[in-house]
Amino acid sequence: MAAKRLIKELDAYHSDPSPAVAILQPADDGDLLHLTAVLLGPQETAYEGGTFTLTLAVPPNYPAAPPDIRFRTPCCHPNVNFKTGEICLDLLKGSWTPAYGLISTLEAVQQLLSAGGNPDSPYNLDVARLMREGDLVGAEALVRFYTRLYAWGR
Amino acid sequence: MASYPQQDMSDEQLSEFQKLSNEYVPEVTGPLVGERQSSTAIVAEYASADPVFQAKTEALPQKYSHYRTVRGDGSCGWRAVAFGYFEALIHHGDPSRFLEEETRLRSSSNILNMAGFDPFIYEDFADAMFDLLRDVASAMQAGHAEQTLLAAFNDESNQASILTYLKTLTAAWMKTRPQDYAPWLLEQTVEEYCNASVMPTSAEIENVGLSALKDTFLSPAGITLEVLYLDRSEGSEVNMHRFSPVNHGGFDVGTVRLLYRPGHYDLLYKLQDLPHAAASVSTYLQIASQTHREPICAIGMPDFLTGFAGMSYVSPHQAWPGWQQQLAGGPFRPSAWEFEPDVLQATAQSPLQTAMFRK
Numbered sequence: 001m002a003a004k005r006l007i008k009e010l011d012a013y014h015s016d017p018s019p020a021v022a023i024l025q026p027a028d029d030g031d032l033l034h035l036t037a038v039l040l041g042p043q044e045t046a047y048e049g050g051t052f053t054l055t056l057a058v059p060p061n062y063p064a065a066p067p068d069i070r071f072r073t074p075c076c077h078p079n080v081n082f083k084t085g086e087i088c089l090d091l092l093k094g095s096w097t098p099a100y101g102l103i104s105t106l107e108a109v110q111q112l113l114s115a116g117g118n119p120d121s122p123y124n125l126d127v128a129r130l131m132r133e134g135d136l137v138g139a140e141a142l143v144r145f146y147t148r149l150y151a152w153g154r
Numbered sequence: 155m156a157s158y159p160q161q162d163m164s165d166e167q168l169s170e171f172q173k174l175s176n177e178y179v180p181e182v183t184g185p186l187v188g189e190r191q192s193s194t195a196i197v198a199e200y201a202s203a204d205p206v207f208q209a210k211t212e213a214l215p216q217k218y219s220h221y222r223t224v225r226g227d228g229s230c231g232w233r234a235v236a237f238g239y240f241e242a243l244i245h246h247g248d249p250s251r252f253l254e255e256e257t258r259l260r261s262s263s264n265i266l267n268m269a270g271f272d273p274f275i276y277e278d279f280a281d282a283m284f285d286l287l288r289d290v291a292s293a294m295q296a297g298h299a300e301q302t303l304l305a306a307f308n309d310e311s312n313q314a315s316i317l318t319y320l321k322t323l324t325a326a327w328m329k330t331r332p333q334d335y336a337p338w339l340l341e342q343t344v345e346e347y348c349n350a351s352v353m354p355t356s357a358e359i360e361n362v363g364l365s366a367l368k369d370t371f372l373s374p375a376g377i378t379l380e381v382l383y384l385d386r387s388e389g390s391e392v393n394m395h396r397f398s399p400v401n402h403g404g405f406d407v408g409t410v411r412l413l414y415r416p417g418h419y420d421l422l423y424k425l426q427d428l429p430h431a432a433a434s435v436s437t438y439l440q441i442a443s444q445t446h447r448e449p450i451c452a453i454g455m456p457d458f459l460t461g462f463a464g465m466s467y468v469s470p471h472q473a474w475p476g477w478q479q480q481l482a483g484g485p486f487r488p489s490a491w492e493f494e495p496d497v498l499q500a501t502a503q504s505p506l507q508t509a510m511f512r513k
Contacts, residue, residue, distance in 0.1 A: 001311070008274050064314055064355070097353040098318045101275050 002062040006032045009101045018103050020110040022051060033058045037106055041151065042114035046143035047075075050151030054085070054109070056102060063098035066091070069109065076146035078117040078128040087112070088123050187237050187307040188223035190423065196221060196413075209390045217391075218382070220423040221413060231359030231419040232317045234412050235367060235379070237307050238421055240290055242377045242408030244299045245427060251407065252291035255375055256284050262323060262370070269326035276322050282315035300429070318355070320371060324363055325352045327370035338362045359419070368397050376407035382422055384415045 013024050023038040035056040041047030052075055057068040069092060071085035079088040091100065091108050100108075122128030130139040193215045200211040224230040224237070243251055259280070266276055286306050293302035307313045325348035328335050332344035339347050339362060352363045359367070368379045382392040392413070411422040 005275075005278065012272065012274050061311075064311065094356050095350065095354040097321065097355055098279070098314070099271060099275060099322050099353060101272065104272075 001064075002058060002060055003032050005063055006035075006058065006102075009103065012101075013103055018107060020107045021103060024102065024106070027055065033060065033062075035102070037102075039106055039110055041147060042110055045114050046140045047113050047147050047151070050147040052151050054106070058102075063100075066093070066096035066100075067102060067105065068092075069105065074146060074150045075113075076124060076127055076143045077113060078119045078122045078124050078131060079112060080117075081123040086123060088121055182225055182227045184223060184225055185308050186225045186227075186310070186313055187233065187304060189304070190220050190222045190428075193218050193221045193422070204386075206386050207384070210384055210392050213391045214384075217424065218411065218413075218422045219425045220428065222421040222423070224420050226418045228356050228358050229317055231364065231412070232320055232367075233307065233313065234419045234421050235359070235364070235372070235410060236313075236316055236320055237303070238410030238412070239372060239375065239377060240286070240303050241300075241421075241427075242410055243375070244290065244294060244303070245429060246407045249291045249294050252287045252294075256287045258374060259283065259287075259323075262326075265330055265370075266322060266326045269329040271322055271326060276319070279315045279319035279322065282312055283319045286312075286316065314355070320367060321353055321357075323370055324348075324367045328352070328363075328366045335362055335366060338365075358417075365397060372410060376405045378406070378409040380409055380411045382411060382413050384413060 010024065013021070020040055020042075021037055022040055023036065025036060026032050027034045027036045035058065037054045037056060039052045039054055041050035041052065051073070053072040055070050055072055059065045059067070069087055071080055071087065074082055075085070076082060080086070087109060089108065089112055091105060116131070119128040119131040127139050127142055130136075130142065196214055197211045200207045203211075222237075224234045243255065263273065263276075263280065267273060286303075289306065290299050290303055293299045307316075328344050328348055335344050335347075342350070347362065351357050351360055352366075357363075364379075364381075372379050379397040381395045381397070383395065384392045387393060409427065411424070411427070413420045413422045
């Protein structure tokens, strides 16, 4: 089930690429269930110009269960764990529906970056605190700094 | 003043409890859809409950002789409607109805595309639905439709595909006519509601979603939806809410009856909903010999084209004419709510109203 669906999704991605996702491919040839993706930082945000590598671990019962998606490029965002790359997104947990695919999920992650996130359930306390205290200039500067440090020109 | 234990807890304890509560998954057992059984079992279950429940459950078997359990895993409402739909078609007794339904649902892919769902993703779930329609139709001629249906719904992944299809269909229907449903959503757009309360696998059916599912899935099939509320409200009987309009086009295939207990749906049956062994056997034989030699023959039915989006006799300029418009000039018998705009307005806008009884 998972493999059949993944092949269809990869085919659809190749014939109609997503503006948010620069690369989506299996991490190595023999294994469809582990993929690598490159997500583009959304334009007109502090993530602009960044290219973020993510890994996608697809469970064997996919699409009944969601893929496990993590940032490999450090990403400074209140709902992304800076060290492990874990993402706090309801879509990847309780709100998963088999009618989403990998691309639409990655687009939702990009959406999470451009929306600024929710500082009330933070994975990244530093940037969340700045946002909660209303220091949006500081928060944006921090994001821009880390984006430039880790996600530029890779 | 009584102090609640929570007030004595530290923030850490509170967040620990919150975490436990978020992660709590009730242990659910039993078949996904159970065998039909006498509703006296419900009376026994509530024999030691409080007087309101006792009175209501004791009156239940007089009107509703049987019931069927649906596993309370958070999808029971969706599953109960889906199962009830197939049972109503079986009970109706005409195998060609299954092909008509497949044709109708296939034409709904226009709505799914319009709502932005990717065909290559939803087609697997749609195929599960179409396959089951065909399997049950052929099992019907062999006389074991009910067993086939029960087996299909107890196959975890197969039934999950069918539920995903129904959720997608419901969300697409709502998203393509947001004006009909927006008034019933509090501080939520139709889009947000669909993403949070219709599409997720974990989202149990809510009243607005149930109303939309009825509008797009049951009504065009001529199936009526009744929900019987077993709760602590006043009265000595379960409260019945028949979702209106009763059906489209004036034809009546059957009724899906849901027993609602707060947070859970099961299926209920009146005696008239049950298969009568002797009668049904002769019906199957008759139909098998007359109309079902080749499924493709049924395509010749005169109103076949109206099953397709944009191919009804009216509104050729509209990509997807509403059902009302199709009815206005279509091949169906006019129904009461066409003549009385007030009825239409009242029913179309009040999925939460429970006053539309018809005894």
